[in-house]
Amino acid sequence: MxxxxxxxxxxxxxxxxxxxxxxxxxxxIGGKTAERLAQHLLDCPKTEALAFAxxxxxxxxxxxxxxxxxxxxxxxxxxxxxxxxxxxxxxxIVEQPRDLxxxxxxxxxxxxxxxxxxxxxxxxxxxxDDLNLDALVKRVRDRGIQxxxxxxxxxxxxxxxxxxxxxxxxEQPVKITRLARGIATGSVLEFANREMLADALxxxxxx
Amino acid sequence: MPTEKAEAIVLRTTDYSDTSRIVALFTDQFGRIxxxxxxGRRLKSSFENSxxxxxxxxxxxxSKSSGLDLLTSSQLIxxxxxxxxxxxxxxxxxxxxxxxxxxxxxxxxxPNLFQVTRETLSEFSQAGLVxxxxxxxxxxxxxxxxxxxxxxVCMNCGSLLEGAKPSGFLLAESGLLCASCSGxxxxxxxxxxxxxxxxxxxxxEEGEVWRNLVxxxxxxxxxxxxxxxxxxxxxxxxxxxxxxxxxxVG
Ligand SMILES: [Zn+2]
Ligand SMILES: [Zn+2]
Numbered sequence: 089m090x091x092x093x094x095x096x097x098x099x100x101x102x103x104x105x106x107x108x109x110x111x112x113x114x115x116x117i118g119g120k121t122a123e124r125l126a127q128h129l130l131d132c133p134k135t136e137a138l139a140f141a142x143x144x145x146x147x148x149x150x151x152x153x154x155x156x157x158x159x160x161x162x163x164x165x166x167x168x169x170x171x172x173x174x175x176x177x178x179x180x181i182v183e184q185p186r187d188l189x190x191x192x193x194x195x196x197x198x199x200x201x202x203x204x205x206x207x208x209x210x211x212x213x214x215x216x217d218d219l220n221l222d223a224l225v226k227r228v229r230d231r232g233i234q235x236x237x238x239x240x241x242x243x244x245x246x247x248x249x250x251x252x253x254x255x256x257x258x259e260q261p262v263k264i265t266r267l268a269r270g271i272a273t274g275s276v277l278e279f280a281n282r283e284m285l286a287d288a289l290x291x292x293x294x295x
Numbered sequence: 296m297p298t299e300k301a302e303a304i305v306l307r308t309t310d311y312s313d314t315s316r317i318v319a320l321f322t323d324q325f326g327r328i329x330x331x332x333x334x335g336r337r338l339k340s341s342f343e344n345s346x347x348x349x350x351x352x353x354x355x356x357x358s359k360s361s362g363l364d365l366l367t368s369s370q371l372i373x374x375x376x377x378x379x380x381x382x383x384x385x386x387x388x389x390x391x392x393x394x395x396x397x398x399x400x401x402x403x404x405x406p407n408l409f410q411v412t413r414e415t416l417s418e419f420s421q422a423g424l425v426x427x428x429x430x431x432x433x434x435x436x437x438x439x440x441x442x443x444x445x446x447x448v449c450m451n452c453g454s455l456l457e458g459a460k461p462s463g464f465l466l467a468e469s470g471l472l473c474a475s476c477s478g479x480x481x482x483x484x485x486x487x488x489x490x491x492x493x494x495x496x497x498x499x500e501e502g503e504v505w506r507n508l509v510x511x512x513x514x515x516x517x518x519x520x521x522x523x524x525x526x527x528x529x530x531x532x533x534x535x536x537x538x539x540x541x542x543x544v545g
Contacts, residue, residue, distance in 0.1 A: 116312030210389050210536035211307050211348075211396065244348040244375060248385045255382070273374070274344035 104130070156227070158203035158220045160185050168192075168200060175199045177234040179227070181253065183207050183241060187277045191239060194286040199237070202227065207240060207249040216252060224253070228260050237292055238266040241276045254295050264295040296357050301325055302372065303354045304412060305346055306392045318346055318366060320354065321395045321412060326403040330356050330366040342369045349375030349388050349416060377419045382539075384419040387429055389536040391415055394436055397530045407500060411435040424506065426515070426542040427497070431505050433522035434498035442469045442525055446495040449473035461485040466524050484524065490517040515544035 098105030104126055112122035129137045153159070154166035157179075161167065168174060168188075178199025182188050188201050204219045227233065236257065240246035254264050268291030271280045280288070301322035309317045315333045322328060334340040345352045351372040357365040377384035391412060399405060411432060418428040437443040448455055449462070450470030456462050463477030464470075464484040471486065486494075493514045497505045510518070519542065527533045 115310065116315075208539075210386070210539060211393055212309075213535060215535070215539065244350075244385070244388075248382065251380060251382055251385070272344045274347035274350065274371075 100130075153203070153205075157201050158185075158205060158223070159188055159201060173198075177232060178237070179233050179235070180237040180239050181224070181250075182239050182277075183246065183249070187239065187241075190277055190280070191285055191289065194282050194289060196286050197289055199235075204240075204249070207245045208252055209245050219249075221253070221256065225256060225260075228257060228262055233262055235263045235265060237289075238264065238295060239277065239289075242267070242269065242271050243274050243276065246276075250295070265292040266295050267292055296359060298355060298357050298367070299325065300353070300355050302409075303328075303352050303369075304392075304395075304409075304416070305348055305350045305352065306396050308346055308348065316346065317363065319396060320352075321399070321409065322354070322404075323406055323409045324404055325358075326405055327395065327399045327401050328356065328358075328364050329401065330354075330364040332366040332369070341367065343371060345369045345371035347374060349392060351375075351413065351416075375416055375419075378422045381422050383541055384422055384425055386536055386539040387419050387425050388416055390429065390534060390540055391432055393534045393536045394433070394526065397534065398436055398440055398526070405439050408435060408439045426544060427505060427508065427510070429540070429542060430515075430518055430522060431497045433526060434494065435500070437469075437522065437525055438498060438500075440529070442529060443498060444469050444471050444521070444525075446471065446491040446498070449476050451476040456488070456491055458488065461487045462491065464521055464524070466528055469525055484517070484520050486517050486521060487513060490514040490521075494518050494521065510544050512544050 093105065095105030095109045096102045098108060107129070108122045108126045111117055111125050112119055117125070129140070150162045151160050154161045154169055156165055156169045159166040159168060163170070175198045179202050180191060180197060180199055181202045181204060182191065183204050183206060185203055188203060191197055202220070202224050204221070206214050206219055208214060208216055208219065228236065238250040238253065240250045250266060257264060267288035271277065271284055271288055277285065301324055303320040303322040305318060306321055306327070307319040311317045311331065315331060317329060318332050319327065319329050332342055332346060346369060352369045353372055354369045355367045357367060359365065375388050377388055395412065415428050415432040418424055434443060444464070446456070449472055450465065450468060451472055454473050456471055456473055460474035462474065462485065463472040463481045464486055465472055466483070471491070489511070490513070493508060493510055496508055523537065
């Protein structure tokens with residue numbers, strides 16, 4: 089990858105340099121693209137650029153994890169937790185909010201979710217204490233949850249996280265199931281299509 | 296930019312973009328490499344979902360003189376299969392990956408260590424020998440990077456480490472001191488004669504002797520102390536996955 093210019097030495101000055109550096113830190117944005125995006129923000133009408141900045145500020149001020157399930161929301165509780173038609177005794181465990189979105193898109197899961205906020209990955213510095221696990225145990229214990237569906241990613245770390253949670257819930261009177269193995273091992277839910285996910289949810293089996 | 300073929304074990308994968316990932320691999324002939332797998336996150340790619348942690352793969356990559364190498368294909372030889380429902384076997388695998396990432400350099404080949412890594416990972420498909428296999432791997436790693444103490448002679452006076460008196464382990468020099476060189480005021484870790492003999496046998500490159508070794512609790516405790524102290528000292532911190540791993544003699 090080409091070495092980016094030091095922010096302080098950007099030809100337009102250090103402020104543009106800092107912006108390019110910020111943009112380049114976004115996932116999938118390399119130095120060249122960051123340079124082009126910065127150029128666009130300088131060329132477009134000022135109101136447009138400022139609206140962009142405000143959208144970021146607003147989102148960060150308003151959006152927070154749902155206190156119940158850790159999905160992202162602008163409200164006290166997320167839309168799913170507030171929906172009275174949802175089955176309250178059924179909870180699907182996912183790693184990230186985007187996995188929840190993928191499963192929601194199938195339109196067939198009637199229950200609630202619990203977002204872990206990652207997976208146990210000591211090589212990336214993530215241990216069990218870094219995930220929303222205490223809240224999960226409390227939820228299962230206090231809310232009369234009858235079935236927990238493991239929908240962690242179908243790879244080594246995702247499976248390992250699911251096993252850890254299964255052990256954690258072993259004392260609780262709750263049925264633990266997992267998605268059917270329609271999705272290739274070693275991959276991630278994010279890239280599975282709707283039908284595959286729907287099949288995996290319908291065919292869920294005992295852990 | 297030569298195209299290379301190698302057998303490789305996946306040590307870490309990091310998402311790079313919506314579809315690509317960066318993969319750290321430990322290869323048989325080149326040692327550790329870091330490569331960009333374009334499209335490596337898609338379900339259908341030239342990597343066939345082989346790039347899961349600790350999977351054993353046949354890879355083709357383009358070696359770049361600077362920056363990341365480019366992974367062009369990867370075929371699965373075998374997935375890492377820790378004993379089902381045993382987290383300890385899984386965490387032992389994570390620990391092996393963490394040591395390879397932290398203690399080997401890129402493009403520094405360790406063909407023997409590659410072989411030991413493969414054997415060690417396959418050992419974790421059963422819970423029975425996990426503790427011994429981990430200890431054996433740690434010793435093989437220390438030997439490869441030139442940090443394995445001489446278990447037979449005192450590093451100070453050169454006399455044989457024998458007899459009933461325990462030796463002192465001098466961490467900073469990764470060596471052992473006989474009882475008279477460490478002296479009566481020695482406050483550092485000590486290793487009994489039996490421990491040194493067992494560690495010597497476990498660190499032998501060849502053979503299957505280590506499988507049948509029975510360690511008494513003192514030997515196991517001292518051996519773990521030696522490897523853990525050495526490894527943490529070289530890394531500058533305790534390995535993260537070691538905190539999850541429960542090792543006991545048996
Ligand atoms: Zn919620
Ligand atoms: Zn001596």
